[in-house]
């Protein structure tokens with residue numbers, strides 16, 4: 408295919424309604440490619456009253472590099488690239504002309520000819536002078552796991568459609584829309600499996616066990632080993648499998664003063680909340696990665712009752728002369744889970760005479776010991792127990808199952 412440049416004058420093209428402005432007002436000769444157009448790189452389409460109007464609109468818009476003009480309908484299409492013989496060639500289209508912005512004289516933009524607006528902006532002339540206004544969103548972004556399918560323009564309200572695919576990625580169609588408020592493409596994203604519900608939706612036949620999930624709260628990019636429980640039920644739920652060292656102790660014994668009101672003695676009482684338990688797994692809300700402190704599904708009770716994960720408490724009077732083994736504690740250990748409890752969280756006393764006796768967080772933030780009690784009272788975390796990615800740990804691939812969303816493979 409040969410591309411040829413033709414200069415627009417009345418001789419070649421008799422004045423019709425759409426070329427009229429060209430015939431009368433064009434002082435310089437501006438080249439156009441006749442009966443050709445560039446497809447697929449539209450910023451926007453709009454009806455224009457003449458070739459000059461179309462050209463002018465391209466000249467004032469920073470992102471416009473070329474344009475197509477339909478001589479029959481007056482349709483103007485602004486393009487965000489220049490045609491390129493190898494990648495994006497011109498195609499034949501009777502009655503359409505194509506032109507490059509650089510070939511057109513700037514004078515037709517009047518006051519705007521001296522104004523350089525930023526990308527996505529266009530220059531407009533106002534009573535006072537000129538102004539740059541946001542008009543388009545530019546090239547739609549590359550989306551992780553998304554294949555761009557359809558794009559009809561890059562102006563406000565236009566839509567870019569992608570299909571998502573990849574091993575742990577949901578097969579779905581998502582749309583981004585060019586926002587007139589921000590000039591950015593906004594909307595969906597391709598998602599990797601982020602919850603046990605997703606594991607079910609992704610493909611069938613999975614049973615309870617460890618899975619690699621990508622919680623949204625970590626940007627859907629960090630892989631986390633999560634145990635899916637009741638996976639075949641209507642309501643699967645998420646747990647973190649813990650190593651040894653996740654246990655609570657609420658003593659059944661109590662320190663009380665002797666008759667002298669100075670010394671003290673330890674007596675055994677059956678306390679309502681007393682008990683000791685070990686958490687093999689702890690429940691987690693996968694949306695927020697906050698621990699469900701009172702989920703006892705995988706807590707083994709040694710004796711007595713369970714206690715919320717992280718709370719250390721007792722019901723014992725404190726006295727230097729008393730037996731300190733009557734102190735409540737909670738020990739947490741997230742070593743090798745790939746997660747740590749948010750290291751900024753502190754434990755605060757609650758209840759009657761609640762007092763923190765000892766607190767220690769290991770340097771890697773994986774082991775936390777809280778010794779605390781009151782009469783009755785104890786210590787609780789000041790906020791929800793949020794889990795964070797442990798930057799020091801990379802877990803082996805084979806510790807959990809990679810979920811494939813590609814069905815029937």
Ligand SMILES: *[C@@H]1O[C@H](CO)[C@@H](O)[C@H](O)[C@H]1NC(C)=O
Pocket residue numbers: 449450451452559560561564565566
């Ligand atoms: C793209 O589609 C939207 C919605 O259908 C429409 O408003 C817009 O004018 C179209 N843009 C182009 C350049 O065809």
Ligand SMILES: *[C@@H]1O[C@H](CO)[C@@H](O)[C@H](O)[C@H]1NC(C)=O
Pocket residue numbers: 491492493494495
């Ligand atoms: C065509 O466009 C591609 C990028 O889209 C560029 O790499 C290449 O240099 C261009 N070729 C010509 C001849 O302009």
Ligand SMILES: *[C@@H]1O[C@H](CO)[C@@H](O)[C@H](O)[C@H]1NC(C)=O
Pocket residue numbers: 533534535
């Ligand atoms: C024009 O200038 C006047 C005074 O300089 C100002 O108050 C007004 O906001 C300006 N209008 C525009 C559209 O910029």
Ligand SMILES: *[C@@H]1O[C@H](CO)[C@@H](O)[C@H](O)[C@H]1NC(C)=O
Pocket residue numbers: 564587588
């Ligand atoms: C932006 O678009 C919304 C709907 O798409 C419309 O209601 C609103 O008026 C627009 N705002 C501007 C500043 O154009």
Ligand SMILES: *[C@@H]1O[C@H](CO)[C@@H](O)[C@H](O)[C@H]1NC(C)=O
Pocket residue numbers: 636637640641642
């Ligand atoms: C979840 O599993 C437990 C046993 O581990 C069972 O008692 C419970 O009914 C299950 N829940 C649902 C919603 O299936």
Ligand SMILES: *[C@@H]1O[C@H](CO)[C@@H](O)[C@H](O)[C@H]1NC(C)=O
Pocket residue numbers: 650651652653740741742743774
């Ligand atoms: C925490 O777990 C790790 C890994 O299983 C173990 O080596 C360590 O002894 C545990 N720490 C405590 C205090 O239980």
Ligand SMILES: *[C@@H]1O[C@H](CO)[C@@H](O)[C@H](O)[C@H]1NC(C)=O
Pocket residue numbers: 726727728729730731764
């Ligand atoms: C109990 O603990 C306190 C402070 O933690 C200490 O001063 C005291 O000596 C301990 N008493 C006994 C009997 O161990």
Ligand SMILES: *[C@@H]1O[C@H](CO)[C@@H](O)[C@H](O)[C@H]1NC(C)=O
Pocket residue numbers: 767768769770774
């Ligand atoms: C705190 O814990 C670390 C490791 O778990 C231990 O090495 C350190 O001695 C402890 N600190 C105190 C004051 O007990």
